[in-house]
Amino acid sequence: DIVMTQSPESLAVSLGERATINCKSSRSLLYSSNNKNFLAWYQQKPGQPPKLLISWASTRESGVPDRFSGSGSGADFTLTISSLQAEDVAIYYCHQYYNSPLTFGGGTKVEIK
Amino acid sequence: EVQLVESGGGLVQPGGSLRLSCSASGFTFSRFWMNWVRQAPGKGLEWVANIKQDGSEKYYVGSVKGRFTISRDNAKNSVYLEMNSLRAEDTALYYCAREGEASDFWSGYLHWGRGTLVTVSS
Numbered sequence: 001d002i003v004m005t006q007s008p009e010s011l012a013v014s015l016g017e018r019a020t021i022n023c024k025s026s027r028s029l030l031y032s033s034n035n036k037n038f039l040a041w042y043q044q045k046p047g048q049p050p051k052l053l054i055s056w057a058s059t060r061e062s063g064v065p066d067r068f069s070g071s072g073s074g075a076d077f078t079l080t081i082s083s084l085q086a087e088d089v090a091i092y093y094c095h096q097y098y099n100s101p102l103t104f105g106g107g108t109k110v111e112i113k
Numbered sequence: 114e115v116q117l118v119e120s121g122g123g124l125v126q127p128g129g130s131l132r133l134s135c136s137a138s139g140f141t142f143s144r145f146w147m148n149w150v151r152q153a154p155g156k157g158l159e160w161v162a163n164i165k166q167d168g169s170e171k172y173y174v175g176s177v178k179g180r181f182t183i184s185r186d187n188a189k190n191s192v193y194l195e196m197n198s199l200r201a202e203d204t205a206l207y208y209c210a211r212e213g214e215a216s217d218f219w220s221g222y223l224h225w226g227r228g229t230l231v232t233v234s235s
Contacts, residue, residue: 001175031218040221042158049208049225050158061213061223093158097219100172102148102160 002026002096006105012113019081021108023094028074029057031098038098041070041079043090044107050093054079086112115139115224117209122229125199133194133229135209142190143167144215148222149183149194151205151231161207163219164192176202199233206230 003026013019029038037057042050052061054070057077067082081088089112094105121133135147149161162173162183171183182195192209206228213223 034218038219042221044158049210049227050222052213052221052223055213055221061221091157095158095160095221097221100163101174102163102172102219104158104160107157 001101002029002098002103004094004096004103004105006092006094006108008108009106010109010111012111013081013084014113015086016083017113019084019088019110021079021092021094021110023072023077023079023105025075025077025096025098027098029077029096029098030074037073037077038096039070039072039077040095040097041068042093042095043088044093045090053092081110084110084112115211117211117224117226119207119209119226119229122207122231124232124234126235127200127233129199129233130195130197131199131231133196133207133231135192135194135226137190137192137209137211140211141215143187145211146219147183147185147192148210148212149192150208150210150222150225151203152208152228153202153205156205159205162194166215196231199231201233204231204233 039057041054044050058070091107148163180198185192208228209226210222211224212220
């Protein structure tokens, strides 16, 4: 099974400052036939289902603010919130869909400092 | 508008069975893989199972293999999760989820239901 390791577990950032979340997979998620990384990022707020922010490691979903960006390739990935807003307080998960069993990272809780 | 509505959750004793349903609307159901993802209270997300468009391929997380069965009925726009030999550790909110695009490849889950709660306890 591919293990997804997120860091840090929690993060407190001042409003307007940058938040950076890391995700490391136990094997490469880069699929050679289409040169895409099979990794997504989600945001989950209390009492709500997860919301897809980014697919293919760096493709932002429609309607997601451009302060959210994804980067990385292979086995190391990063979600960056360039200027934290109050509404960004949530838990963030990475997710590999490279092969079965599909797996999620343990989550990173983002709070306001 | 894509809608996924789960049902069938409830309280069940250890060793018992439950059948979850997910009713889909707003898209051509038969074009998409469908997924079940669960979340134990206060915990993270765990993918449970998925099923190919025509039902010919099914995949499961190891902890449920042999106990859970995913199936679908494209005529009824529904996907199911038959859960047997339930354990306390199966207690979770079970979400039905769909990828963003119909494709030969899996991708991120753009659409989610609100979930149905399964509680396994004596």
